Amino acid sequence: MSNAPRGAVPQRDGQTYAIIPKLKLxxxxxxxxxxxxxVIDKYQIPVVKITAGMRLxxxxxxxxDVEPIWEDLGMDPAPAVGxxxxxxxSCPGSAxxxxxxxxxxxxxxxxxxxxxxxxxxxxxxxxxxxxxxxCAESYARDLGFIGTSKGWTVLVGGFGxxxxxxxxxxxxxxxxxxxxxxxxxxxxxxxxxxxxxERLGRTIERIGLEKFKxxxxx
Ligand code: SF4
Numbered sequence: 001m002s003n004a005p006r007g008a009v010p011q012r013d014g015q016t017y018a019i020i021p022k023l024k025l026x027x028x029x030x031x032x033x034x035x036x037x038x039v040i041d042k043y044q045i046p047v048v049k050i051t052a053g054m055r056l057x058x059x060x061x062x063x064x065d066v067e068p069i070w071e072d073l074g075m076d077p078a079p080a081v082g083x084x085x086x087x088x089x090s091c092p093g094s095a096x097x098x099x100x101x102x103x104x105x106x107x108x109x110x111x112x113x114x115x116x117x118x119x120x121x122x123x124x125x126x127x128x129x130x131x132x133x134x135c136a137e138s139y140a141r142d143l144g145f146i147g148t149s150k151g152w153t154v155l156v157g158g159f160g161x162x163x164x165x166x167x168x169x170x171x172x173x174x175x176x177x178x179x180x181x182x183x184x185x186x187x188x189x190x191x192x193x194x195x196x197x198e199r200l201g202r203t204i205e206r207i208g209l210e211k212f213k214x215x216x217x218x
Pocket of ligand 1: 130
């Protein structure tokens with residue numbers, strides 16, 4: 001792993017790599033799509049896949065092509081591996097969806113800007129849904145947000161890998177600024193309290209939800 005080119009993930013054939021360019025919340029525009037298409041053609045990248053976390057993976061490139069590809073793209077690698085805030089996932093929310101109660105894209109962009117890649121005891125995923133239909137699967141994310149007519153419901157400790165854990169409610173009816181502050185506190189308390197490799201939901205189970213809430217809300 002340490003010999004892998006910058007931002008590259010070794011593939012199971014032991015010879016090729018994948019990269020995941022940073023696309024905030026999966027948002028794309030025409031110039032970015034053109035650059036991606038040009039790079040895919042130029043380097044004959046065999047597989048391009050939208051991942052389960054709404055990210056775009058370019059798969060199957062040779063080691064020597066990885067750095068030139070980053071240079072051609074002019075993009076940064078997304079945090080794809082290791083113990084850190086991995087993806088910040090958001091539904092379209094009230095900016096685009098008729099069911100939206102809150103602006104999930106605005107909250108998601110701010111959370112992504114502030115916290116993406118922050119080092120933590122284990123991998124950490126954030127999901128923001130603009131209404132209780134929860135298209136961003138907020139109850140199955142380490143930190144989730146659900147928009148309601150009264151503000152944001154903040155959820156902690158969910159995950160979908162292994163035996164799914166449904167997140168606990170941390171706070172309800174908070175505005176965007178409060179939601180961002182709570183996110184920062186959750187990450188700080190998690191970093192303090194978790195054992196290495198322990199997902200937030202397991203930390204909450206070990207120390208107790210009330211204690212975790214008290215530490216975050218103090
Ligand atoms: S969670 Fe609600 S606001 Fe977001 S896309 Fe789904 S229905 Fe629309």
